[in-house]
Amino acid sequence: MxxxxxxxxxxxxxxxxxxxxxxxxxxxxLGAIGLQLYTVRELFGPDPMGTLEKVAKIGYREVEYGGGGYDKMDHAALRRTQDRLGLKAPSVHVPYEWLLADFNAVVKMAKTLGADTVILPYMNDQHRNEAAWNTALKDFNRFARDLKKAGLAFAYHNHDFEFTVKPGGVSLYDRLLKETDPALVKIELDLFWAITAGQDPAALIRRLAGRIYAYHVKDKRADGSMCAVGEGKIDFGAIFKLNRIAGVKHFYVENDECPAPYLPDITTSFNTLRKLTF
Structure with a gap:
């Protein structure tokens, strides 16, 4: 048997x-710890190769592209720098509008960077009503199908509004989970934003078990503000224990509001996660 x-x-x-x-x-x-490069966008934009070197020196072994103008850069040159530094880029953030406008270019870019997953990071206000959201969900399914044909996967990254906006009494997130194919439309779960929206992370992870591609890891102070991992009150040890059922593959540090000079903040997060046992 x-x-x-x-x-x-x-x-x-x-x-x-x-x-x-x-x-x-x-x-x-944790094994490999990643960084969402949006965190250091002010450094990455003017000096992408130097920023990748600094990130690798801290100890990060994965990066996720997002922000900083990376979409208009020389992706082959970025990949060569990654390879030299031992950095992998499993996923890239790509706006909804770009996926609609130039899908083939997205596929080419993702593959050049070595990514296996394209992640839709944000939906603007105009999409946060019942009709527009339902239209977008159909596009999500289509993106996922077409990306699979191209050898790539698709995932959606949340903020707080997906949980708090409830047209007809049903949250946008519940609609997402119900109306998209769970085998194709995966989840990048931003823990900070889910908690900010009042979600119980343990209950949410159990609900999403097997569907979560990655976590965005950032901490939350008692006053609700965002901070480096280890400077807030989120119990990441308890959350990561749930990987027995969740099976998450990637853990990306992100701080949307990372303070200058940026590198100390991402170093604090890295060191906290590297020492974390659970």
Missing amino acids: IANRRNVLAGAGGLAALGLFGVSAQAAQ
Whole structure:
């Protein structure tokens, strides 16, 4: 009899079997830690190669492209720099409008950078009503199907509005989960924004188990402001323990409001996550 893969993972302790953590489920640690480059956009825009070098020197081994004008840069040159530094870029953030306007260019860019997943990061106010959102969800399904044909995956990244905007009494997030194909439209779960919207992260992760591609990891102070990981009150250890059921592959540090000079903030986040056991 061939053992069911899910049972094999469970029997192996889940976390260790997924290859993302340490050898013991009792003292697990993160493997590769990533950085969403939007965090350091003010550095990356004028000096992309130098910024990648600084990020790699801190210890990051993955980056996620987003902001800083990366879409108009020389993607082959960025890839050469990544390869030299030992950096992988599993995913890229691409606006809805660009996916609609020049899908083939998105595919080419993602593949050049070495990405396997295209992530839609944000939807403007004009899309946050029932009719426009339903139209967008059809596009999400289409993007996902077409990206799969091109050898890429698709995911959606949340902010808080998806949970708090509820046309007809149903949140935009609930509509997203119901109306998109769970096998094709994956989730990049921004923990800060979900918590800010009043979500219980544990309950949400259990609901999304098997569908979460990546976490965005940033901390939240008692006053609600965003900060480096370790300077706030979010219990990331408790959240990451749930990877036994969630199976998340990528953990991207992000601070939308990262203070200048930027590098100390992302260093604090990296060091906190590198030392974290759970």
